[in-house]
Amino acid sequence: MKFTxxxxxxxxxxxxxxxxxxDYAQQQLGDIVYVDLAEEDLVLQQGDVLCAVESVKxxxxxxxxxxxxxxEANHELEESPxxxxxxxxxxxxxxxxxxxxxxxxxxxxxxxxxxxLESEAE
Amino acid sequence: xxxxxxxxxxxxxxxxxxxxxxxYMPVQYTSIIEExxxxxxxxxxxxxxxxGEITVKGKDAIRYIYNLVTNDISTIADNQIMYSPMCYxxxxxxxxxxxxxxxxxxxxxxxxxxxxxxxxxxxxxxAKGYDVVISNESDKYGQIALQGPQAQYILQQLTKTxxxxxxxxxxKNDVIIDGVNTIVSRTGYTxxxxxxxxxxxxxxxxxxxxxxxxxxxPCGLGARDTLRFExxxxxxxxxxxxxxxxxxxxxxxxxxxxxxxxxxxxxLIEQNEKGVDIRSAGLEMVxxxxxRNGYEVFNDKDEKIGYVTSGSTCPSLNKNCALALxxxxxxxxxxxxxxxxxxxxxKAVTVKKPFYNKKYKR
Numbered sequence: 001m002k003f004t005x006x007x008x009x010x011x012x013x014x015x016x017x018x019x020x021x022x023d024y025a026q027q028q029l030g031d032i033v034y035v036d037l038a039e040e041d042l043v044l045q046q047g048d049v050l051c052a053v054e055s056v057k058x059x060x061x062x063x064x065x066x067x068x069x070x071x072e073a074n075h076e077l078e079e080s081p082x083x084x085x086x087x088x089x090x091x092x093x094x095x096x097x098x099x100x101x102x103x104x105x106x107x108x109x110x111x112x113x114x115x116x117l118e119s120e121a122e
Numbered sequence: 123x124x125x126x127x128x129x130x131x132x133x134x135x136x137x138x139x140x141x142x143x144x145x146y147m148p149v150q151y152t153s154i155i156e157e158x159x160x161x162x163x164x165x166x167x168x169x170x171x172x173x174g175e176i177t178v179k180g181k182d183a184i185r186y187i188y189n190l191v192t193n194d195i196s197t198i199a200d201n202q203i204m205y206s207p208m209c210y211x212x213x214x215x216x217x218x219x220x221x222x223x224x225x226x227x228x229x230x231x232x233x234x235x236x237x238x239x240x241x242x243x244x245x246x247x248x249a250k251g252y253d254v255v256i257s258n259e260s261d262k263y264g265q266i267a268l269q270g271p272q273a274q275y276i277l278q279q280l281t282k283t284x285x286x287x288x289x290x291x292x293x294k295n296d297v298i299i300d301g302v303n304t305i306v307s308r309t310g311y312t313x314x315x316x317x318x319x320x321x322x323x324x325x326x327x328x329x330x331x332x333x334x335x336x337x338x339x340p341c342g343l344g345a346r347d348t349l350r351f352e353x354x355x356x357x358x359x360x361x362x363x364x365x366x367x368x369x370x371x372x373x374x375x376x377x378x379x380x381x382x383x384x385x386x387x388x389x390l391i392e393q394n395e396k397g398v399d400i401r402s403a404g405l406e407m408v409x410x411x412x413x414r415n416g417y418e419v420f421n422d423k424d425e426k427i428g429y430v431t432s433g434s435t436c437p438s439l440n441k442n443c444a445l446a447l448x449x450x451x452x453x454x455x456x457x458x459x460x461x462x463x464x465x466x467x468x469k470a471v472t473v474k475k476p477f478y479n480k481k482y483k484r
Contacts, residue, residue: 030138030154031154031155033155034411034412034435034442036410036411036463049464052464054435055154056154056155056344056348056434056435056437057434059412078410
């Protein structure tokens with residue numbers, strides 16, 4: 001699993017990859033009440049808006065950690081968006097195919113992300 | 123950033139703290155929805171010590187306030203409270219206030235936290251020719267809002283004063299709560315029954331902890347906002363501002379246009395006679411999405427008709443709603459409008475306010 005500075009995670013499984021938001025992100029947002037799901041079959045560049053996650057207080061955009069095509073949005077979240085609060089690393093937002101796997105190398109490892117969070121807190 | 127007498131309590135409870143209008147305040151302790159539901163179903167306590175307290179005393183106090191605000195202060199009794207907008211000459215709002223009347227020569231005015239300094243200066247500038255002494259006492263007071271159907275049950279355990287004797291929008295001085303001298307009013311900003319309690323800053327922590335012990339859940343600004351929003355209570359800076367008149371905001375009941383003179387009267391009479399072109403309307407989202415403050419609102423011809431002033435999910439109603447300032451012709455309940463949410467036009471319908479029926483004890 002790799003991480004971005006915008007608090008997304010991406011996990012590669014076979015020819016697909018799953019994208020979600022980190023535990024830190026869900027904590028910051030608080031109770032998540034709605035997910036404006038990604039549009040399926042859309043081709044997006046690294047850094048493009050993938051979808052939006054809304055808590056009681058605010059709406060947060062989720063960005064593509066790498067370039068690729070949206071294969072499937074996690075429709076389970078339409079009914080139970082709170083799954084992101086409960087288990088942010090299981091409740092993925094979208095399943096994608098990656099265009100260029102070398103883009104993954106630019107992202108942070110778990111250790112690097114934890115260090116990044118610590119440096120942000122200071 | 124300013125702190126309140128309860129800042130260390132919030133930190134010990136590990137609340138998420140934010141800058142709110144220059145005050146370091148808790149936005150949530152556990153979960154906004156949990157805190158919201160506690161107030162609707164049991165009881166919650168809020169640190170509202172950031173609110174401003176301004177006293178007006180002197181021979182001309184009642185005459186001065188009569189001129190200062192849009193509502194008619196001459197109609198209330200001692201120990202009664204009146205809600206009123208306070209306007210500029212052009213009709214826009216300086217603030218919206220609660221005015222506590224001790225007697226004709228002694229009033230306590232509660233101002234919105236971030237407006238207190240501005241209000242105080244404005245009030246001083248309007249005092250010429252009146253025999254009044256105006257004083258900003260905000261730092262001396264702590265304030266706790268105890269709200270919810272269990273509020274009276276909890277408070278009554280700590281005082282000999284019969285709380286049934288304090289009716290809606292009435293208050294009592296020198297109420298002794300667990301040994302602490304307080305002012306207690308049956309007011310609030312949640313749509314539930316409840317009390318707002320004023321005490322010396324140094325006594326605030328003791329009472330806050332006591333209310334917690336008796337089962338009141340600490341609630342942050344997040345729940346305060348969803349609760350007031352469901353009840354369609356205006357929030358300065360959103361539904362009211364220096365550019366939004368009380369008539370735009372749908373507060374005509376609190377503007378006595380036929381009064382014998384008050385600041386802003388001329389402009390408000392003119393607006394009322396010409397017709398109020400934009401008004402605050404309640405919207406319920408028909409299609410999926412949450413309208414947020416600032417999002418634009420369109421009619422079915424894709425013409426812009428206004429913007430959202432507050433929008434949220436309504437935890438008690440399982441709906442997404444919004445308050446929007448839109449062209450008057452679209453405010454009639456049942457009109458379809460469209461909110462631009464991240465570039466998508468999402469369908470909504472105007473509905474009667476409030477979204478949640480208030481449970482006040484009259």
